[in-house]
Amino acid sequence: MKREIEVLQCLKEKFGAEGYVRRDRRVFITVDAEKVKEAILLLKNKGYEHLSAISVTDWIKDGEFEITYHLWSYESKILVTLKTRIKRDKAIIESISDIWGGNARTHEREMHELFGVEFLGNDDLVPLFLEDWDGPPPFRKDFDWRAYVREKFYSMDNERERSYYD
Amino acid sequence: MINVFERLNDGKYTIYFGPAHPGSGNFGVKLEVDGECVISARADPGFLHRGFEKLMEYRIPIQNAVLSDRICILESLAWNLVHAEAVDELMGIDVPERARYIRVVLAELSRIQSHLIWFGVISAGTGFDTGFKIAFGLRDYILDIFEMVTGGRVYPAGYICPGGVRRDFPRGAKERIMRVISKICVDEDTTVLEKLENKVLKDRLEGVGVLSAREAIKLGATGPVLRGSGIKADVRRDDPYEVYECFEFEIPTMNEGDAYARYCVGIEEIKESAKIVRQALKMMPDGDYIAPQFRKPKLHVKIPEGEVYVRNEVARGEGCVYMVSDGGDKPYRVKIRGPSFLHMIPVLEHLLCGAEIADVPAIYWSLNVCPADMDR
Numbered sequence: 001m002k003r004e005i006e007v008l009q010c011l012k013e014k015f016g017a018e019g020y021v022r023r024d025r026r027v028f029i030t031v032d033a034e035k036v037k038e039a040i041l042l043l044k045n046k047g048y049e050h051l052s053a054i055s056v057t058d059w060i061k062d063g064e065f066e067i068t069y070h071l072w073s074y075e076s077k078i079l080v081t082l083k084t085r086i087k088r089d090k091a092i093i094e095s096i097s098d099i100w101g102g103n104a105r106t107h108e109r110e111m112h113e114l115f116g117v118e119f120l121g122n123d124d125l126v127p128l129f130l131e132d133w134d135g136p137p138p139f140r141k142d143f144d145w146r147a148y149v150r151e152k153f154y155s156m157d158n159e160r161e162r163s164y165y166d
Numbered sequence: 167m168i169n170v171f172e173r174l175n176d177g178k179y180t181i182y183f184g185p186a187h188p189g190s191g192n193f194g195v196k197l198e199v200d201g202e203c204v205i206s207a208r209a210d211p212g213f214l215h216r217g218f219e220k221l222m223e224y225r226i227p228i229q230n231a232v233l234s235d236r237i238c239i240l241e242s243l244a245w246n247l248v249h250a251e252a253v254d255e256l257m258g259i260d261v262p263e264r265a266r267y268i269r270v271v272l273a274e275l276s277r278i279q280s281h282l283i284w285f286g287v288i289s290a291g292t293g294f295d296t297g298f299k300i301a302f303g304l305r306d307y308i309l310d311i312f313e314m315v316t317g318g319r320v321y322p323a324g325y326i327c328p329g330g331v332r333r334d335f336p337r338g339a340k341e342r343i344m345r346v347i348s349k350i351c352v353d354e355d356t357t358v359l360e361k362l363e364n365k366v367l368k369d370r371l372e373g374v375g376v377l378s379a380r381e382a383i384k385l386g387a388t389g390p391v392l393r394g395s396g397i398k399a400d401v402r403r404d405d406p407y408e409v410y411e412c413f414e415f416e417i418p419t420m421n422e423g424d425a426y427a428r429y430c431v432g433i434e435e436i437k438e439s440a441k442i443v444r445q446a447l448k449m450m451p452d453g454d455y456i457a458p459q460f461r462k463p464k465l466h467v468k469i470p471e472g473e474v475y476v477r478n479e480v481a482r483g484e485g486c487v488y489m490v491s492d493g494g495d496k497p498y499r500v501k502i503r504g505p506s507f508l509h510m511i512p513v514l515e516h517l518l519c520g521a522e523i524a525d526v527p528a529i530y531w532s533l534n535v536c537p538a539d540m541d542r
Contacts, residue, residue, distance in 0.1 A: 025405055026475060049383050052477070055488050055501035070475055070488065070503075074383075074397070077404050081475055081488075102512030103386035110507075129212035129541060139220055 003076050007046075015039050028081045033067075036084045037094050040069060043082070044099060047075040051100050054107035056115040060141040063088045065117060069096070091115070095122035114139040177201045183526050185213050193510065193537040195530075199523060207518035209511045214541040222500040227253045228463050230497070231324030237502060238539035239320065240283055243276040243312070244480040245539070246326035251407060252476045252489040252500075253328035256469055262454040265330030266409045271343070271446045272315065272326065273408075273478075274439040278350065279308040280481035281432050281439075284534045285359055288429060291527035292370040297362050304358065307346045315339055329460030340447050351440045359433055371426035375517040375529035378423055385516060386508040389483025390435065390534055394428035396421040401479035413445045425532035432534065466495045482506055482534050504539030511540070 004021045011017040011029050015038070019029035031039050048071040057066040062085075069082040086093055097105040098121060108119040109128050116137035119125065127133065135152075136143050146164075154161040177200055184194035194210035218237060222230045234249035235242040247269055254261055282305040289297030309319040314336060316322035325332045351357050377387065382395040392399055400417045402410045418434030420427035469491040477486045483505030490499040510533070517529050 022474070028473065050388075051386055052484065052486060053488065053501060053503040055499075057490055057499040068488065068501075070486070072405075072477075074399055074404070079405070079475060079477065081473075100386075101384055102516065103384065103508055106508065106511045129215040131212060138217070145220070 004078055007043075007076075007078060007080060010046075011039060011042075014042065025078050026081075027078060028083065030083045030085075033084045033086050033093055036067075036069075036082065037096060037099075039082060040071070040096055041099060043071055043080060046073070048073045048078075048080060050074060051096075051103050051107070052079070054104065054111055056111045056117055056139075058088075058115065058139070058141045059085075060088070065091055065115065067093060067111075067117065086117075092118040092120060095119035097122045097124075113137065116140065178205070181523070182210075183530070185210075191535070191537045193535075193540070195514065195518065195526075197518065197523070197526070202522050202524070204518050204521050204523065204526070207515045209515055211511065211537070211541055214537050216542065218542045219500050219502055222497055224496065226465065226467075226495050227328050227469070227497070228324070228465070230500075231327040235321045235323065236538070237504065237542060238480070238482070238506075238536045240536050240538075241276045241280040241481050242321050243272045243316070243326060244280075244478065245485065246322060246324060247273050247408075248476055248478045248480070248485050248487050250326045250328050251478065252474055252487040253469070255474045255476060256472055256489060256491055257328065257467075258470070259329050259457050259460070261330055261457060263409075263451050264334075264453040265455050265457075267446050267450040268331050268335060268455060269326055270408050270410065270413075271443055271450075272312075272331075274443045274446070275308055275311060275343070277439045277481040278436050278443075279305045281436050281534075282308075282350075282359075284432055284481075284531070285429075288371070288528070288531045289367065291531045292367055294364065294367050297359070297367065300362060301359065304350055307349060311339070311343055311346060314342065327456075327460070327463075330454070330456030332456070334455045340450075343443065343447060347440050347443055351437055354441075355437065357433060357436055359436070367429075368426060370525075370528050371429055371532065372424060374425045374525045375521065375532060376422070376424045377513065377517060381516065382423070382513075385512045387483070387513050388505050388508075389479065389481070390428055390431045391483065391509055391513065393417065393419045394431045395423040401477050401484055405477050407476070407478060409446075410442075412449065413442050415441050425528050428532045428534070468493060468495055469497065480505065482536060482539065483509065485539070502539075502542050504536075504542060506533075506535045506537070506540040509533045509540075510535050510537070 004027050008019050015031050015035045017029050017031040050072040052070040052072050055068045064085045066085050071080045105124050108122050112125045113128050181197050192213040196208045197204050198206045234245050237245040282301045286298045286301035313319045316325035377395050379395045382392050398417050398419050415438045418431050471493040473490045475488045486503035488501040489497050492498040
């Protein structure tokens with residue numbers, strides 16, 4: 001547990017971050033959106049070389065997106081989850097693709113497609129999974145997929161699909 | 167005349183590897199080629215996108231356990247385990263010791279059968295058909311065990327569920343597993359597959375698709391791909407889960423970083439998995455196979471508020487689930503991190519640049535990919 005607390009302390013001092021140690025080898029840290037890239041660079045230089053994933057959580061009640069970066073260190077064997085919150089109606093954050101190259105670029109591309117978060121500095125935000133998609137970003141909490149499917153693919157006139165309108 | 171031909175035809179064109187290619191699975195790569203040489207590659211995923219992460223937000227953990235089978239068709243039990251562990255950790259369930267051993271045995275068997283498929287498709291992709299047939303034949307023995315224990319050959323329907331496993335090992339299962347293992351691993355350090363190895367396979371794989379250790383880390387490669395580039399990292403050892411600390415096993419690595427190195431790591435891993443299965447069966451204690459409060463599953467159990475990031479070593483690399491709960495009975499957000507996501511997009515694009523067209527299937531399959539866990 002000692003090394004986990006050390007990482008937490010270091011980020012607390014440098015960036016005024018908040019966080020907690022959940023268990024052995026798992027640290028969760030929250031920083032401000034402006035400082036997130038700096039914090040990631042610092043962690044990378046500390047040996048957190050493996051960017052495991054980038055994820056977005058849609059906290060619709062707070063009107064915010066939470067962006068999480070999961071970083072693993074092969075040396076100290078700790079997984080740091082770096083979290084930051086941005087406004088939902090102004091979902092823009094700096095890209096980290098210049099730090100991790102193709103790895104970060106692909107993760108950000110996915111999150112851009114599914115949540116509509118803009119990553120400044122990522123030149124490759126073209127759609128990844130969804131082809132010819134014209135709806136809103138589908139993983140947002142306010143996307144009503146039942147209504148979308150009904151409108152787009154089903155028809156009242158079709159006897160077998162009428163039940164979806166009840 | 168030749169001059170005219172060269173002027174009119176500069177030899178550059180675009181070809182598609184997949185999704186209708188017999189060796190590509192539900193996945194496509196767009197290749198820009200100059201003559202025989204690939205100049206650039208662009209992955210074209212999405213043919214298998216089912217949106218599990220969103221689907222799971224609408225379902226309770228018992229339903230999600232069944233969904234988690236489908237994340238990767240080729241190793242459904244391993245993904246069952248990742249999901250179950252995430253819920254266990256969020257809810258603070260104390261999983262009985264016996265259930266943990268059963269989980270490990272099934273996860274390792276799942277790894278062996280997945281690596282057999284891997285061997286099969288590499289063989290098929292490089293024109294060594296005998297290997298393909300023998301590997302798939304051997305895999306069927308393991309599927310028989312899955313059918314005996316879980317009830318399903320490919321999809322266990324959430325056998326590894328939050329709290330433990332759905333039912334105990336049936337009578338005779340241990341002996342049967344031992345028999346099957348000794349069919350695949352003739353003794354401690356030889357598998358049937360090594361006896362099959364021939365010159366064709368080696369010639370096609372050696373020196374092809376070289377991934378340096380630095381690039382492997384930067385591009386996020388994990389599992390056999392990372393170990394084939396000489397980095398000794400394994401989630402089972404570095405970040406132990408279930409009862410992996412109790413077992414003795416090696417982490418095979420190769421320094422070359424080419425397709426043949428990855429293939430060799432795969433073969434070695436089959437032996438190590440067999441070792442773990444043997445130890446686990448020997449050490450398996452008696453007792454409960456599921457936590458008492460889950461024996462009769464209640465439908466609407468509240469998941470305490472919180473978040474977890476669970477990492478497992480699935481056959482293809484690092485399989486993770488990031489689960490967030492807001493205190494309801496369904497997870498608020500589930501992020502699934504499949505190892506093939508990075509292997510099939512940045513790593514594959516990187517390796518294909520400068521390769522020859524004939525080597526594309528060899529490189530593709532040497533990464534041990536699964537379109538299902540990339541698209542999710």
